[in-house]
Amino acid sequence: MGKTLQKIKVSKVNEMPKNLGKTVTIGSHEIALFHLANGEFRAIENRCPHKGGVLVEGIVSGDHVFCPMHDWKISVKNGEVQKPDNGCVKTFNVEIEDGNVYIVL
Amino acid sequence: MAKQKLALIGNGMAGVRCIEEILKIQPDRFEVTVFGSEPHPNYDRIQLSNVLQGATTIDDITINDWNWYKENNITLFSGETVTNIDTVKQIIYSDTNREVEYDQLILATGSIPFILPIKGADKKGVTAFRNIEDCEKMIEYSKNNKKAAVIGGGLLGLEAARGLLNLGMQVDVIHLSEYLMDRQLDPTAGKMLQRELESQGMNFYLGKQTQEVLGEIDVKGLRFSDGEEISADLVVMAVGIKPNVQLAKNCGIPVNRGIIVDDYMETGIPNIYSVGECAEHREMVYGLVAPLYEQGKVLAKRICGQESKAYEGSVLSTKLKVSGVDVFSAGEIFEDEKAKSIKEFNEWNGTYKKVMIRNGKISGAVLFGDTKESNNLLSMINKNADVSEYLKVGTSGEPSVSLVTSMSHEEIVCGCNGVTKGDIVTAIESKGLTSIEEVKGCTSASRSCGGCKPLVGDILELTLGADFSKSNQKESICTCTTLSRDEVVAEIREKNLTHTREVMNVLGWNTSDGCSKCKPALNYYLGMIHPVEYEDEKESRYVNERLHANIQKDGTFSVVPRMYGGVTNPEQLRKIANVADKYNVKLLKVTGGQRIDMFGVEKEDLPGVWADLDMPSGYAYGKTLRTVKTCVGENFCRFGTQDSIGLGIALEKKFERVGTPHKVKMAVSACPRNCAESGIKDLGVVGVDGAWEIYIGGNGGTHLRAAELLCKVKTSDEVIEITGAYIQHYRETANYLERTSVWVERVGFDTIKTIIGDKQKRNELNQRLDEALSVLQEPWKEIIESNAIQTGLFQKVKIPAISNK
Numbered sequence: 001m002g003k004t005l006q007k008i009k010v011s012k013v014n015e016m017p018k019n020l021g022k023t024v025t026i027g028s029h030e031i032a033l034f035h036l037a038n039g040e041f042r043a044i045e046n047r048c049p050h051k052g053g054v055l056v057e058g059i060v061s062g063d064h065v066f067c068p069m070h071d072w073k074i075s076v077k078n079g080e081v082q083k084p085d086n087g088c089v090k091t092f093n094v095e096i097e098d099g100n101v102y103i104v105l
Numbered sequence: 106m107a108k109q110k111l112a113l114i115g116n117g118m119a120g121v122r123c124i125e126e127i128l129k130i131q132p133d134r135f136e137v138t139v140f141g142s143e144p145h146p147n148y149d150r151i152q153l154s155n156v157l158q159g160a161t162t163i164d165d166i167t168i169n170d171w172n173w174y175k176e177n178n179i180t181l182f183s184g185e186t187v188t189n190i191d192t193v194k195q196i197i198y199s200d201t202n203r204e205v206e207y208d209q210l211i212l213a214t215g216s217i218p219f220i221l222p223i224k225g226a227d228k229k230g231v232t233a234f235r236n237i238e239d240c241e242k243m244i245e246y247s248k249n250n251k252k253a254a255v256i257g258g259g260l261l262g263l264e265a266a267r268g269l270l271n272l273g274m275q276v277d278v279i280h281l282s283e284y285l286m287d288r289q290l291d292p293t294a295g296k297m298l299q300r301e302l303e304s305q306g307m308n309f310y311l312g313k314q315t316q317e318v319l320g321e322i323d324v325k326g327l328r329f330s331d332g333e334e335i336s337a338d339l340v341v342m343a344v345g346i347k348p349n350v351q352l353a354k355n356c357g358i359p360v361n362r363g364i365i366v367d368d369y370m371e372t373g374i375p376n377i378y379s380v381g382e383c384a385e386h387r388e389m390v391y392g393l394v395a396p397l398y399e400q401g402k403v404l405a406k407r408i409c410g411q412e413s414k415a416y417e418g419s420v421l422s423t424k425l426k427v428s429g430v431d432v433f434s435a436g437e438i439f440e441d442e443k444a445k446s447i448k449e450f451n452e453w454n455g456t457y458k459k460v461m462i463r464n465g466k467i468s469g470a471v472l473f474g475d476t477k478e479s480n481n482l483l484s485m486i487n488k489n490a491d492v493s494e495y496l497k498v499g500t501s502g503e504p505s506v507s508l509v510t511s512m513s514h515e516e517i518v519c520g521c522n523g524v525t526k527g528d529i530v531t532a533i534e535s536k537g538l539t540s541i542e543e544v545k546g547c548t549s550a551s552r553s554c555g556g557c558k559p560l561v562g563d564i565l566e567l568t569l570g571a572d573f574s575k576s577n578q579k580e581s582i583c584t585c586t587t588l589s590r591d592e593v594v595a596e597i598r599e600k601n602l603t604h605t606r607e608v609m610n611v612l613g614w615n616t617s618d619g620c621s622k623c624k625p626a627l628n629y630y631l632g633m634i635h636p637v638e639y640e641d642e643k644e645s646r647y648v649n650e651r652l653h654a655n656i657q658k659d660g661t662f663s664v665v666p667r668m669y670g671g672v673t674n675p676e677q678l679r680k681i682a683n684v685a686d687k688y689n690v691k692l693l694k695v696t697g698g699q700r701i702d703m704f705g706v707e708k709e710d711l712p713g714v715w716a717d718l719d720m721p722s723g724y725a726y727g728k729t730l731r732t733v734k735t736c737v738g739e740n741f742c743r744f745g746t747q748d749s750i751g752l753g754i755a756l757e758k759k760f761e762r763v764g765t766p767h768k769v770k771m772a773v774s775a776c777p778r779n780c781a782e783s784g785i786k787d788l789g790v791v792g793v794d795g796a797w798e799i800y801i802g803g804n805g806g807t808h809l810r811a812a813e814l815l816c817k818v819k820t821s822d823e824v825i826e827i828t829g830a831y832i833q834h835y836r837e838t839a840n841y842l843e844r845t846s847v848w849v850e851r852v853g854f855d856t857i858k859t860i861i862g863d864k865q866k867r868n869e870l871n872q873r874l875d876e877a878l879s880v881l882q883e884p885w886k887e888i889i890e891s892n893a894i895q896t897g898l899f900q901k902v903k904i905p906a907i908s909n910k
Contacts, residue, residue: 008904010902010904011902015896015897016897017643017644017897017898018644019618019644020643020644020897020898022900022901022902023708023901023902024901024902024904025901025902025903025904026904026906027904027905027906028906033902037606037618051164051658052658053658053660054656054660057648057651057652057656057660058621058648059620059621059624059625059644059645059646059647059648060618060644061616061618061619061620061621061624062616062617062618064620066620066621068647068648068656069658071621073620073621083546084546084547084548084549086170086172086173087172
């Protein structure tokens, strides 16, 4: 039984302001989808490894999001927590097609 | 080459710190195995009293989480106790019949609490205060029991007692000596401490020896040797600790009080070392973190085969972690024929200072009430400074840079995070750091309590020498820039910059997009400078201000509608009740600012909640005017001399919504009884017969400060005029996130008073404020009416589970 990847449409590009996030729940996954300043979309698990803060509400700067609970800095590209804190969150692949945003699961 | 096998017995602060040091020097040389009896990763035992006192949580005190062990390829056997060591074959045996070979072995078994060998000490409800389980047990007991007795009036006992008070218990402290902390304090300081703690609600039995714990199965009380009995549901024994040396002893490792080690932490058996509370060095056993970290460093170098300075012992210093009490003690504290003291006792302020001098050198100190000089004194004691130096520096009050000069590189500067002077110097040199903020970011020094910040600054100055520039020490906005707030604001005005990215670009930010500190700050400054033209950047706002609600720890929000002056009516209350029912509000809470907070609202429900409420936002999340708290005033109160509600509502209606550097709270009381607590507000008004007094710079929060009387005026209109000028001056000159209490102290009360007292300046300030006020919109209404904002900011996407075959 192999796993086939599924592309799930979650938003439209023009419905998401830049430097902000959107909460996307797919089944049991709660995902923070970000529209970055450079136009890219990135998706990570919506849960800070520190205290479970909702990352989707954080301030986005470049490739990083700052957790709104205690200001942990997390890369939205690889999910890594930046020093001096430690940890990692899951990342998800995002694809854009015809102005639509898809998350690949 | 096969890795060497390094084993650590004891998964506590001292041992694991030593492993960290070893990994820093030679990350790949060893295959590391750690045994720990406790079922937790390494945590900060020192913080347990803060956990008990409610200042932090157990989750927050983990130093190395499970991942750390994994990431560093360390095999951890937690909840497992080593039962024997074959020191010849070099094998460790544990209580799960595990056998682990070692090439090098570190014993860091710590210490065990001393339980008085008295009758009844084994009853249910008797506990020590040493580990997470003890802490949890005390918290559990406090839920269903009233009375606690703490045996031991030392450091640990008093911290435990304070914690139990915070947990709502009545607390008796029983102490053998006639005064508290008799190991660290002299009778004068001990008595001062007692009075302070009594005023906090502790009850003391001094000079009492506990003879028996009373009760059947559960604890019921204590009996003292003089026959007196007291009742208690929980007994905490905090009478001391003893080195945990049983294992070492059984295995033939030479032990006295602790495991005997030399200056390189080597025990009497080859390839076995010891650090921490279990080790005895030059007949001293240390129970404080700084010496243990020093030992760890020396041993790490030794094990890695590096040349290292010998460990030569440490001077003991103590601070009591009880909020509101400042106590410090270091080195020797008692006078004798050879040791003399200089004492300063100020009964009025409740401060006491004793500095000990032996053979003309500073040898110890006790401080009570004011511990600002503690770092300074500790440093002098450590380097055995001449009394003349103390007299020279001591009177100036400011610690001089020369003090950090004499610190050795191994000396701990930041006790919270175990950062040495050497760590800081290396970071400054190798990474070219120039500010305290950068040092904090790289080394974690001063990241926790911040007490060592002045020392870090001194080290920076010392290390950079001629390159040190005071201008770098101005507080930059954040680590993205070296510019200070004033410089940035001046540049925005001069170059007419109009949005945050532009500011970052033109002023040479070292990041392309800023960070969570500078983005909101720049957004504020731009809005303050160009109130009409500037378009607020939602993405540069902290979530609460972006979504106009208060985020809670579970990701839901709370909603606080405006109730001007704290006055409501049946219609409003009905609406709130209906909304609470409709949206399944989890908690309705009356706030400190006299309104109603509705908790547990989902983000996507917020626009609906606001539409149904049809009330303006109370800005409970905003850096703006929060509330104007009022007392009931002359219309009902028999003491009221003025219409406090009327003025409060007028102030709130006039100044609501305008952005300020930090939140602003106001109050209006109708008489000096001050029921609205005007004395601890950013602006407080107090009615007296025929006049209003205006107070500024008060704060009831982290920076507790009494407001100062700015002026006295006759009419409500004058109050509003003064308030307008005050708010605008604060808007224009304070740092972002600087409360008025701090701002007033920084820029000077008299300066502010002069500016606001100047009629022309006052008018100009009010004009500029009116301009800013003129363009403000009610935010909830704006969102209800905009589909674009609702889609972009409030909508969540929900997709049911997908099939995944």
